[in-house]
Amino acid sequence: MSNHEQHETAHRPVQRKEMSRRQFLSYTLGGTTAFMMGGAVLPMVRFAVDPLLEKKGEGTYVKVVEESKITNEPQEFKFKIHQIDGWYVSDPELAAWISKDANGKIFALSPVCKHLGCTIGWNTKGQNEYDCPCHDARYTKDGKNITVAPNPLDEYEVKLENGFVYLGPVMPNTRTS
Ligand code: FES
Numbered sequence: 001m002s003n004h005e006q007h008e009t010a011h012r013p014v015q016r017k018e019m020s021r022r023q024f025l026s027y028t029l030g031g032t033t034a035f036m037m038g039g040a041v042l043p044m045v046r047f048a049v050d051p052l053l054e055k056k057g058e059g060t061y062v063k064v065v066e067e068s069k070i071t072n073e074p075q076e077f078k079f080k081i082h083q084i085d086g087w088y089v090s091d092p093e094l095a096a097w098i099s100k101d102a103n104g105k106i107f108a109l110s111p112v113c114k115h116l117g118c119t120i121g122w123n124t125k126g127q128n129e130y131d132c133p134c135h136d137a138r139y140t141k142d143g144k145n146i147t148v149a150p151n152p153l154d155e156y157e158v159k160l161e162n163g164f165v166y167l168g169p170v171m172p173n174t175r176t177s
Contacts, residue, residue, distance in 0.1 A: 060081070060082075060168065060169075061157075061159050061166035061167060061168045062079050062080070062081055062166060062167055062168075063079075063164050063165075063166050064077050064079045064096065064098070064108075064164070064165050064166065064167050065077050065098065065164070065165050066163060066164055066165075067106065067160055067163050067164060067165055068163065070098055070099065070100055070106050070165065071099065071100065072099060072100050073099060073122075074097045074098065074099035074109070074122045074123075074130075074141060075097070075098060075099065075122075076095055076096070076097055076111070076121075076122070077095065077096055077098055078093055078094070078095050079093070079094055079095075079096070079167065080092065080093050080094070081094060095111045095119075096108040096109065096110065096111070096156050096167055097109045097111060097120075097122055097130070098165060099141065101141075101142070101175075106158055106160065106165060107142075107155060107158060107175065108155065108156040108158050108165070108167055109130075109143045109153045109154070109155055109156070109173075110153055110154040110155065110156065110170050111153075112153075112154065113132040113134065113137055113149060113153075114137070114145060114149040114150060114151040114152065114153060114154075115132065115134070115135055115137045115148050115149040115150070116134065116135070118132050118133060118134035118135075119132075119133075120132045120137070120139065120153070121133070128141065129141070129146065130143070130153065132148070132149070135148050136148060137149040139152065139153050140176075142173070142175040142176050143155065143173050143175060143176060144173075144175075144176040151172075151173075152172075152173035152175075152176040153173060154170045154171065154172060154173060155170070155171055155172070155173050155174060155175065156168060156169070156170055156171075157169055157170075157171055
């Protein structure tokens with residue numbers, strides 16, 4: 001290196017890679033915004049997902065009627081269930097047709113027709129059968145499908161306790177297989 005070049009190098013200002021004011025502001029504001037968004041969004045995500053992770057109250061029975069009121073003739077009883085579906089809580093009213101069989105055993109049938117879901121009634125045509133008003137499906141007292149519907153009426157799980165009939169979840173008919 002010549003003397004002239006050495007002299008120039010000595011007087012050239014050192015070039016540092018410094019952050020510009022604009023970059024500094026971008027990083028600072030970006031970081032702060034991300035931090036604040038995280039604080040706001042995370043609780044919302046948790047609120048949305050939490051109920052889905054909770055266990056549903058399975059196997060819950062509802063007290064419906066005194067055992068002494070049940071006869072061989074099917075009768076309709078209404079009852080409410082407390083339902084939690086994710087974050088949606090409701091108390092829908094359900095119905096069941098409850099009767100005793102020839103052995104005195106109490107059983108309960110769902111009123112939902114297995115054809116397209118209309119509500120059946122007992123003995124509306126004087127034939128001691130369940131009838132559906134929509135397309136004339138008919139079922140025996142045990143819920144066995146006679147015409148139109150492809151399957152028997154569903155049954156409720158039944159529990160007898162302290163002289164009362166309790167109903168649980170709906171299950172496929174056990175009396176007609
Ligand atoms: S819905 Fe009951 S017969 Fe069609």
